[in-house]
Amino acid sequence: MSPDLNDPSRRRRSPTMDFLWEQLRREAEQALEIEAILAPLFVATILQQRCFEHAVLYRIAARLANETHQAGMLFGVFCSVLDADPTLGEAFRADILAIIERDPACHRVIEPLLYFKGFHAIQSHRIAYWLWNNRRTELALSLQHLSSQIFQTDIRRRASVMAFFSTTRLAQLPALPRWSRA
Numbered sequence: 001m002s003p004d005l006n007d008p009s010r011r012r013r014s015p016t017m018d019f020l021w022e023q024l025r026r027e028a029e030q031a032l033e034i035e036a037i038l039a040p041l042f043v044a045t046i047l048q049q050r051c052f053e054h055a056v057l058y059r060i061a062a063r064l065a066n067e068t069h070q071a072g073m074l075f076g077v078f079c080s081v082l083d084a085d086p087t088l089g090e091a092f093r094a095d096i097l098a099i100i101e102r103d104p105a106c107h108r109v110i111e112p113l114l115y116f117k118g119f120h121a122i123q124s125h126r127i128a129y130w131l132w133n134n135r136r137t138e139l140a141l142s143l144q145h146l147s148s149q150i151f152q153t154d155i156r157r158r159a160s161v162m163a164f165f166s167t168t169r170l171a172q173l174p175a176l177p178r179w180s181r182a
Helices: 019-034 035-048 054-065 072-084 087-102 108-115 117-133 137-151 165-170
Strands: none
Touching: 019 035, 019 054, 019 087, 019 108, 035 054, 035 108, 054 072, 054 108, 054 117, 054 137, 072 087, 072 117, 087 108, 087 117, 087 165, 108 117, 117 137
């Protein structure tokens, strides 16, 4: 039985039909105008990527890269994981939207994607969890170790964050009030 190509979790979005991706690109272009000194960050992470998911994966790979884990290698592995399980992209989107909705200090899509280590840690965990469940344990352990060092977080490697942050579950959660900071 072939997968249902009309299923939104399996469908690749066209950049022209993807409002979150368009918003992120607009914010990157605006940020580039304001802070040209950060051009390499905005261009490589967002403006040169082909979709929202690749921007997330590129940023995480760049943050985790070191002398033994090159960014390009990590990005390639992360893209292969996304290709094998497109629902990860939906989880990235649900998490970004939840942050924007619930964090009073966050006003733009670009902020968590570029700067929030909690967002990066959760997405790294999602990838490591997929690798672990698909018998790529050495890479999963290595990724979990890197993530723990870089992001200063330690998520149990077999803990699933998928169910809580999925778009279906997200729609069922009550809206949290934005607390004003006086």
